Amino acid sequence: MIYNASLMPIILFLAIVASVLIISILSARKTSSAKAYFAAGGSIPWSINGIAFAGDYLSAASFLGICGMIAFSGYDGFLYSIGYLAGWVMALFVVAEPMKKLGKYTFTDALDSKFNSPGIQLMAGISTLMVSIFYLIPQMVGAGALVTPLLGLPHYVGVIMVGSIVIFIVATAGMKSTTYVQFIKGALLIVFSTVLVVMLVNRGFNKDVSEDYHDFVELTAIADGDEVTGISESGYEISGRYSDGKGSFLRLTNNGYDNWWKVSDDGKLTEALSIVDSENGVKLYNGAPIEEQRFYPVGHMDKIVVNGEEVEATGPLTPFSYLSTIESSTVIRFVKHGFDFEGEHVSIWFQEPTAGSEILRPGLKFKVDKDSTPISKLNFVSLMIALFFGTSALPHVLIRYYTVSSPKDARKSTILAIIAIGFFYILTLFIGLGAMTSGVLDVESSNMAAPLLAKSFGKVLFSIISAIAFATVLGTVSGLIVAASGAVAHDLVDKYFKVKLTDRRKVVIGKLSAVGVGLIAILLGIMFKGMNVSFLVGWAFSIAASANFPAIIMLLFWKKTTAKGIASSVAVGMISAIALILLSPSMFERYGLSASQAIMPLDNPGIISIPLSFLTLVIVSLLTQKKVNTEKADN
């Protein structure tokens, strides 16, 4: 889709960036020690830290990814909201206070607190780096997706821009500025998302979504048996046909443009959106170059049913009646399909009338009911397990326990975070469904659903929401880079390699690491363009849950846990999760192969890699018990 940049979003965007940079420069003056750089001196009030937690956690994945996934796949996107929030229960009840008591700057400190083991320092440091990098990818992809409509710039420019700003923030001021950026952004995100939902519910549903919305045409086929031989309406000529398991499609020529249509069972032809990649590199959007703007925003209600009667519009609704109206109505979703035709690759998004009752329960993305297989159900279970156990093992969440002064404050800030994040996640269902039915979706980027919904309420709200979304990416990326730089400077260089560092030198190493990790993030953000950011974050959760979670839990609750057990468990969990991701169907598509060729049938590795990590810890700990006991006896 083509986006035209306008002045207001640019001004607001610049204002947000300027505020973030000013906070960083002001904080930088007070950040000379390692304690100040990596843990904000342990001086952040719990209330600020709680909202900053929310700011950290409500990343591009939550705001852009979940809302986008709900807009395209209904309730299945909301499953991420449920899983992400449920993970905080684990963090609060089991992990928060002990981790605060055991650690100093990084989660490796906590794991290593009883052992002083080089193995733990190495593996936990690498694991922190890997999880942070996997978590950074979706943030950068989100940044790239945002700058296109906001500033009219290409995806890669957005990624480089965010990377550079964040490198500056982190390399100047560290955790304190990151915390205040997250606090401001978290608060703004929740306030303006609430405003958006209030306006959305008040607007209700309307079959005529807007004056600008494209009037999708329906044609009548003339058929001879099963074969379509012509079109009843004049001006259309059949110029190609294609059929497969997804249905029958016709290419029709009208006014000199070729476009694809879907043939439905009742002999009707419904207009689709298509992108054709020809062998000579020319890309046609609905039969024309993108500049001709024939590629439209989509998503509308087919039938609106209120109290058993079909209506044209509902008028203002309550939150409950908003959801119950969708439940009883029918929505036109645009479903993606791809095939090769006459030497060209065709990507097509065809209209799929979907009952609201199907949208508001699992099944459109995760096959747990219709068309399900044992593997598809296992994929769903695997994701839900990773989300539940991943939160409390995320390095940028874990380091936030060290920015407050006491375990009690760690607990209180976690509870405030749960309240703020839980409230926001309830809003995501409304934002996603609103985007699905407001004729605003860009089929090429599910990540833009929330800002584009805001655009349907005018440029002011669009500008504010987009600027906040951009700040969201800035804040989360900053937190992740602080966590990663802590892993390099503190866990690896200082503790594992035992390089004698002064406090100031350690901060310098941390800042240099921030630059290195930032550059890697920029590169990966460009490579993974177009993937849903929440889906990508699911992978980071799987790696965190596999590598870090078993070690944290067993350290806290199993007295026979040994240093070798922890180090092996982190290594096995991390390597198995990453290997399974690299062999997954989604990655095979990324390699340009078919998903069905994937060696690993699951997209989410957690159900295999988490138990494997636990098992490794138990076996290795039991095998190394004797040595521990001997050591104790010697002492």
Place this chain on the structure above:
Amino acid sequence: MLHEPAAPSGKEPASEFKKRVGVRMFIAYAVVYTSFIVINTAAPKLMGKPVAFGLNLAVTYGFGLIILAIIAGIIYNAICTKKENELAADEEDDVK
């Protein structure tokens, strides 16, 4: 020099009590969460059944899990704070 906590956390007499309460509350929540996963995979059609306010089980259960986490967090904090205050008061009495 580098192994002590970022900020001194002091003595924590209530930590064992808090750990016990936390684990119990976590198990209770995990049971509700697991039931959600089991219904989705074993009896997915159940998720489409209407429950209240025109909402089906999927939406009600999803909202319920989020709200339950918030309420459980507030209750946990109240229990922990009460115990911490009690133990702090006992310590003060002992000192006197």
